[in-house]
Amino acid sequence: MSKGQLLRQALGKERPLLAIGAFDAFTARMAAPAGFHAVYLGSFAAAASMCGLPDFGLLSATEMADHMRRLSAATPLPCIADADTGYGNPLNVQRTVRLYEGAGVAAMHIEDQITPKKCGHIAGKQVVPASEMVQKIRAAVAARQDPAFIIIARTDARAVTGLDDAIARCRAYAEAGADALFVDAPETPEEVARVGRELASTGKKLVFNAARTGKTPFLKAAKVGELGFDIMLFPIEPLLAAYPVMKEVMATIRRDGAADAMADRLAKFTEINEVVGLSDYYKAERDFITG
Numbered sequence: 001m002s003k004g005q006l007l008r009q010a011l012g013k014e015r016p017l018l019a020i021g022a023f024d025a026f027t028a029r030m031a032a033p034a035g036f037h038a039v040y041l042g043s044f045a046a047a048a049s050m051c052g053l054p055d056f057g058l059l060s061a062t063e064m065a066d067h068m069r070r071l072s073a074a075t076p077l078p079c080i081a082d083a084d085t086g087y088g089n090p091l092n093v094q095r096t097v098r099l100y101e102g103a104g105v106a107a108m109h110i111e112d113q114i115t116p117k118k119c120g121h122i123a124g125k126q127v128v129p130a131s132e133m134v135q136k137i138r139a140a141v142a143a144r145q146d147p148a149f150i151i152i153a154r155t156d157a158r159a160v161t162g163l164d165d166a167i168a169r170c171r172a173y174a175e176a177g178a179d180a181l182f183v184d185a186p187e188t189p190e191e192v193a194r195v196g197r198e199l200a201s202t203g204k205k206l207v208f209n210a211a212r213t214g215k216t217p218f219l220k221a222a223k224v225g226e227l228g229f230d231i232m233l234f235p236i237e238p239l240l241a242a243y244p245v246m247k248e249v250m251a252t253i254r255r256d257g258a259a260d261a262m263a264d265r266l267a268k269f270t271e272i273n274e275v276v277g278l279s280d281y282y283k284a285e286r287d288f289i290t291g
Contacts, residue, residue: 010078019038019233021042021235021237021238028075028077029074031075033275068100069103069104079104081107085136088115090136093110109151109180110154130165133153152205154184155183158183163194167198180230182209185216193227197227207229207233210233211233
């Protein structure tokens with residue numbers, strides 16, 4: 001079964017499908033034991049974890065694809081990946097589709113911002129004409145090798161040209177062949193409900209971004225499903241959780257010269273080894289090296 005087929009199968013397991021954001025391969029590896037059916041690989045977390053950079057369109061398609069390859073290899077779950085603007089014109093989009101499919105992801109979303117893009121929840125975004133994005137979607141659909149690979153069309157128009165335009169754009173992207181639609185950063189529960197209601201007629205899967213520090217209101221999964229959404233992304237929550245603990249342990253060691261004051265909050269060495277599958281490597285060593 002291809003990765004795209006795995007994701008389509010996962011969509012039948014829950015509504016909305018909860019996709020947990022992974023910022024590195026270790027995080028991705030934790031997702032299946034935690035009970036998730038899908039992983040999300042976003043550019044915000046990738047830029048921060050790989051390069052210590054903001055989500056400002058600074059990473060290239062190949063940098064992102066290499067990162068996606070490591071993360072998708074670390075988990076048996078299907079991965080939904082952020083492809084920013086597709087990294088250029090429709091020809092660049094086609095190459096991006098091939099790179100991402102080759103990296104082992106099951107779906108990718110491209111957005112209608114200008115290049116370089118900005119994080120969907122920060123100021124200063126600009127969008128391209130809808131007609132330009134339509135051509136990118138058509139190119140992406142034509143480029144995929146696996147017909148089950150999911151092309152998600154994202155619009156960032158809500159903060160630029162308004163919700164009416166964002167919804168109209170998604171209808172055009174649906175007609176261009178996108179498999180799923182993603183209006184980023186609606187700002188009220190009423191706007192979220194309107195997106196779900198008005199885009200239901202397209203027959204496409206709908207994506208909701210649950211980024212906790214963004215502009216979108218906090219809604220629980222049950223409510224998001226009721227409003228008509230099929231996929232719920234939690235793009236940076238593990239990163240948000242890791243940061244304060246890492247900051248605290250660094251401050252503690254700097255202050256005390258030891259981590260003793262935080263011992264009860266630190267994982268055991270054996271727990272980390274269990275996550276990364278150390279026992280499997282000991283077995284392989286016995287089977288193939290030591291005899």
